[in-house]
Amino acid sequence: MASTATGHRSFRHELFLYHSSLDLLGFVVQLARDGVAAEEPTLLLLRADTARAVLHQIGRSPYLTVEPALGQPGRPPEHVATASSMLPEYARVVHQEPVIAPSQWPEWRRLEAVLNLALRHYDTWAVCAYDQHTLTANMVEDLYATHPLIGQDGHHRRNDRYRHPVNFLVQNSDDLPDPIERTPPAVELVDPSPATARAAVTWFAHGGLPSQEIDKLIYATHEAVTNALQHGRPPAVLRLWAQPGRVTVTVTDAGPGPTDPLVGPLSTEPPTDSADDPFAGPALGLWFIYQLVDVSRRSEPGGYTIRLTVTHPDNHPG
Secondary structure (H helix, E strand, O other): OOOOOOOOOOOEEEEEEEOOHHHHHHHHHHHHHHHHHOOOOEEEEEOHHHHHHHHHHHOOOOOEEEEEOOOOOOOHHHHHHHHHHHHHHOOEEEEEOOOOOHHHHHHHHHHHHHHHHHOOOOOOEEEEEEEHHHOOHHHHHHHHHHOOEEEEOOEEEEOOOOOOHHHHHHHOOOOOOOHHHHOOOOEEEEOOOHHHHHHHHHHHOOOOOOHHHHHHHHHHHHHHHHHHHHHOOOOOEEEEEEEOOEEEEEEEEOOOOOOOOOOOOOOOOOOOOOOOOOOOOHHHHHHHHHHHOEEEEEEEOOEEEEEEEEEOHHHOOO
16 A cells, blocks of 8 residues: 555545646546556546546556546435445545535535544545635635645645544534525424425425425425424424425424434434334434435524425536
C-alpha cells in the first residue's frame, strides 16, 4: 500500500478541490499511475470526459478500474452501504463528486463526517474530488472539517482543520428552515393519526412527481408522525407544501427530538432499540425515513422538527 501523509494503513479520507478540468486530470492521472505502478487496485469514479482523458494518458491496466461518477446525490444510507461493499476490493478510490444543491448540503456534510466512522475499518485511500466553483465558502469549510487529509499541489498532507466526526455531527445537527416554510402550507394538521397523515399526503402531494416518489413520502410521513405521537410531546403538527416537482412535509412536536447524532445517516441496517421489542423505538422509524426521502432536522425552543422532501429526479443538480 502506498503511504500517504498519515504514514499508516487504515481508511484515509482525503479532500481534493479542483479549479479546472486540467487541475483534476493532473491529480487523478498521478494518483492512478502511482497505484498501477505499485500494483494496487485503483478505482476511478469519473464523469465521461474526465474518464476518457485519464484512460488516454494511462491506458488500460488490470489494476485500474474506471466507472461513471455519481450523477446526483443519493441518500446517506445508500452511500454508506455502497462504499462498504466497494472498498474491500480497492486500495485507492477517487470519486468526482456531484454538484450538491444548498437544500441537500446539510445531510451531505453529515454524510462526509459519518464516512470517517462507518468506513474506519477499511484499508483504502479514498479521495473526494469537488469542483470548487460549485461550492460556497461555508461548504468548503464543512469539507475541510470532515476530511482528515488534503490533496494539494501534488502532495497529500494532514488537515489541521479536521474535526472529530461526532463533534461535527453534534454541532451541525440542526438545519435552517427551508424558505418554503415561511409561506402558508397547503395543509396543516394537529395531532393527526398516521392514517390521516397518509391520506393528507396522498391528496395534497401533487406537483408532477413520479408515483413512486409520492409513495416514499407517504411512508416517510407515516413514520415521522408515528414517532412524534409515540415518542415526542404534544401537540404534533404536520404541514405540507406542494411545488412543481417538489413536495415538502414537516412534522413538529414539543419534545427535544433524538439525542444520538448518528441515528439515521450512519445505519445501513434497521437498528435494534431494545432486547424486548426491537421495533419499538424511534430509531427504527428514523432509519426507515432516511431510506426513502431527503431529511433535515432541527431542535428549537418550541420543539423538534423533521423535514421530509421529495424532488423530481429531473430537478436534481448534476
